[in-house]
Amino acid sequence: MTTVVDKPQTRAPRTSQRGRRRRRQAEPRTSGFPWWALGTWIVTLIFFLPVAWMVLTSFHHEADAATNPPSVLAPITFSNYGDLFDRDIAPYLINSATASVLSTVLVLVLAVPAAYALSIKPVEKWTDVLFFFLSTKFLPLIAALLPIYLIVKYLGMLDNIFTLVILYTSMNLPIAVWMMRSFLAEVPFEILEAAQVDGAGFIRTLVSIIAPITMPGLAATSLICFIFSWNEFMFAVNLTAVRAATSPIFLVGFISSQGLFLAKLCAAATLVSLPVLIAGFAAQDKLVRGLSLGAVK
């Protein structure tokens, strides 16, 4: 019996997470050859082509990378990646990792209690608060750049990784609050009530009921915050110089000083995109919730 019940859940986790939404099947096509599928795959591959080309070129020698027509079957080499580390990409990657990881941790520390106060034990006017957070996400960052630059300069925090940590935290906080709220709102009220009746205290409820249910949501939220911090460019390029520069700055910086650089550029682009590609693929079921700020599941 349990296997029968479990099977659809393990087979289609996405649909089961959508809760009340019904599983829907597309009607089977009647024609013999699946033109539909073929067309979809062709479009998909066209879209993916630049990424594939980037990865392929990163494994070619410089001389093979800049040929016309393109040499698809040129010999493979790993030397471009080695060259990147000779050119000191490591500090940039470390800076990116520091800024992204620390800001993500800070975001969660601030967002999880806030989301709790907006869902499970809501404060009065909680929707207004929620929409205030959202509205800050809509303010164009460029308009804040000048005062932020002046304040950061005044505080002597230019070219300091903690400046980026603070800015990325404020950039991602609304997303995290909205996402975490939507995940916490999925904790069934009946279970919380039952726990209360059984005399479970706050910590007990948190650890044995809320945490297990919301853990996937927490993971997805952190991955999405990580992605946005890792990819950020505007603050990084204007507020850092040598010590705190992140990986996009490395990318922009090294093309100007190179002769034949295409293969190395592709290697660098692949390397810096890799963490986000991994994080994004890991979070892809929840990606849409993060991108739509929790509005769409």
Next chain:
Amino acid sequence: MTALASEAATSPPTTQPPTARDKWRRRGPLLPALIFTIIITQIPFVLTIAISTLHWNILQPGEKSFLGLGNYQSFAGLQNYATVFSDARLRNAVVNTVVLTTSVVVISVLIGLGLAILLDKRFPGRGLARTLLIAPFLVMPVAAALLWKHALYNPDYGLFNGILNWIWQLFGAGEGPTIDYVSRWPMPSVIAALVWQWTPFMMLILLAGLQSQPGDVLEAAKIDRAGSFQTFRFITLPHLRQYIELSALLGSIYVLQTFDAIYTITQGGPGSATTNLPYEIYLTTFRKYEYGESAAAGVVTVIATIIVATFALRTISSLFKEEISR
């Protein structure tokens, strides 16, 4: 009476009016995030508004101190705004921003809708196709811009001309054309790169919208022998409307802020053909050092965004009400 009192005592949070202490206990967890957000996001915008009323160019240092952050020349009133709207460069930046944002959003919503409809069907390798389609959105925007500029658009060894050349040679037509995409069509080049990057975003939201269609309605349409076009036109499209709105509005808010692609692919050029508001503000601040003007342009950008954001908030709010009423 006693029965009522004891009943209230067993379930205090729901039946008793919350005391002041209880209210603050509820607010407690919210406060750190709220205070942090107010400090980091609101103060800079207030300062931007203040700076926008000043004549302030750091190449000509003035006497008056602005909160200890720097010295400005004099109070300008609304003169910087007059400059923003009369200066040809800034007006051009406004036009470019509108052209860029609208084209990217409209094209990527349309392609995203097409892809979402394709991916909503079952076919072999659907999960993999979806994963591959998300990739353009995940590639670091700066890396994507560099990739388009050097690996795809380059007239001599870029992939686009490479493919053309390969096709030309395949048919024995000699050398293919050498098109310098970025110089010849600067704005469309930026738009194409951004459409590539933003289409997965639109696709994901629209796909979620398609998959949230109530199945019984579709079933009913099938029983009533509605054709697939009719079903799409009269059931799917109305359902999808708010998702299309949402993707377009969120997309507009993000694309409006485009900085990476302009900085990397064209540097706003040739001339100022692709300079949008964010890039113009960047140039005014860090190349011309006209702080007052740049702040005024910033305020104009904020106002433009607020107009779009009002509609976005309305859509999110209607989706949100639907969700909490369920």
